[in-house]
Amino acid sequence: MTLRIAPIRLSHIHAPVQDRLDAVVDEIRRIVVSDFAPVDEVNxxxxxxxxxxxxxGLVLLCDQLNGEANRTAETLAALIELVHLATLVHDDAVDHSVLRRGMPTVNAMWSHQVAIIMGDYLYSRSITEITRLGEIEPIRVIAAAANAMTVGEMRQLVSHDALAFGEDDYFRLIDSKTASLMSAACEMGALTGAPQHRDALARYGTELGRAFQVADDLLDYTADPAVTGKPSGLDLREHKVTLPLIHALPRLSRAERAEAEALFRDPEPSDEAIHALVEVIAAHGGLEYAREKALESAQRAHDALEGLPAGPVLEALHDSVVYAVERRR
Known part of the structure; x- marks a missing residue:
């Protein structure tokens, strides 16, 4: 299947499972409820x-691939979202980020200590709930993803100011931090609804996650902050090395390399310095290269779906790949 270029709305992708997503939101509320007021306030x-x-949505789509819906998948979908939310809360605290989707982060609203505790709470509630289901395979899948994401966060932490961070390091990082959970989402959906396609859907989720993260890192260079809800050039501001910069670095002149090194030494680089480095990266093909790599992973995600049952769910899974690489926020 060839890639489309026009962006696709998430509401279009979720159409086959929209009513079930409402049940997922109810499950999330049920799982995180607490009788301790400070925890409930942050929740x-x-x-x-x-x-x-x-x-x-990926959990539910994969669960529904064979035409039937398993209610257990709605709980698993809620748990995937809670684990994802926990990682975001922890990441924001580690990075000292003040905005998330245009709103103050938990660490900005309360404190870094509260953010770490709340991330732990979301993780622990997820594990408590998944054990209640009494099935070992979902536990195995989500535990492996959580472990991979933890290692990935450490990789990212130690990569700050590391202009020697290479492309292999980068893809190892995003496999841990992003692709692992998307793969887990697809695999968990397969466990409840399409077990014969478990391996194919897990591979699909991995490639989808890679495409999603490369595209997300590219958005940091190109997107309008008013649309994304976060400052442009945030990765460079936080001294994070992503694929556009990795590709451009060997091609920089001596003067350009010196400017990049100066930015990474500066604890608070100026907007002008960030903008100048973005222009240099673009001039050396870094943005185009990242786009190509996102599309390569996207094509592999499409390929992983070959031979799966045709219908609206399969179309939605293909459209999810297009959404991942073409979204604007």
Whole structure:
């Protein structure tokens, strides 16, 4: 299947499972409820700033691939979203980020200590709930993903100021931090609804996650902050090395390399310095290269779906790949 170019709305992708996503939101609320007011206060805020349910949608689509819906998948979809939310809360605290989707982060609203505790709470509630289901395979899948994401966060932490961070390091990082959970989402959906396609859907999720993260890193260079809800050039501001910069670095002149090194030494680089480095990266093909790599992973995700049952769900899975690489926020 060839890639489309026009962006696709997430509502279009979720159409086959939209009514079930409402049940997922109810499950999320049920799972995180607490009789301890400080925890409940933060939970209430987190549910207001939660994402677009892309990963839970993948669980439900994969569950429904064979035409039937398993109610257990709605709980698993809620758990995937809670684990994802926990990683975001922890990441924001580690990075000292102040905005997430245009709203203050938990660490900005409360404190870094509260953010770490709340991330732990979301993880522990997820594990408590998944053990209640009494099935070992979903536990195995989500535990492996959580472990990979933890290692990935450490990789990212130690990569700051590391202009020697290479392309292999980068893809190892995004496989840990992003692709692992998307693969887990697809695999968990397969466990409840399409077990014969478990391996294919897990591969699909991995490649989808890679495409999603490369495209997301590219958006950091190209997107309008008013649309994304976060400052442009945030990765460079936080001294994170992503694929556009990795590709451009060997091609920089001596003067350009010196400017890049100066930016990474500066604890608070100026907007002008960030803008100048973005222009240099673009001039050396870094943005185009990242786009090509996102499309390569996207094509492999499409290929992983070959031979699966045709219908609206399969179309939605293909459209999810297009959404991952063509979205604007």
């Amino acid at each position: 209430h805020y987190l549910l207001k700033i939660r994402g677009k349910l892309f990963r839970p």
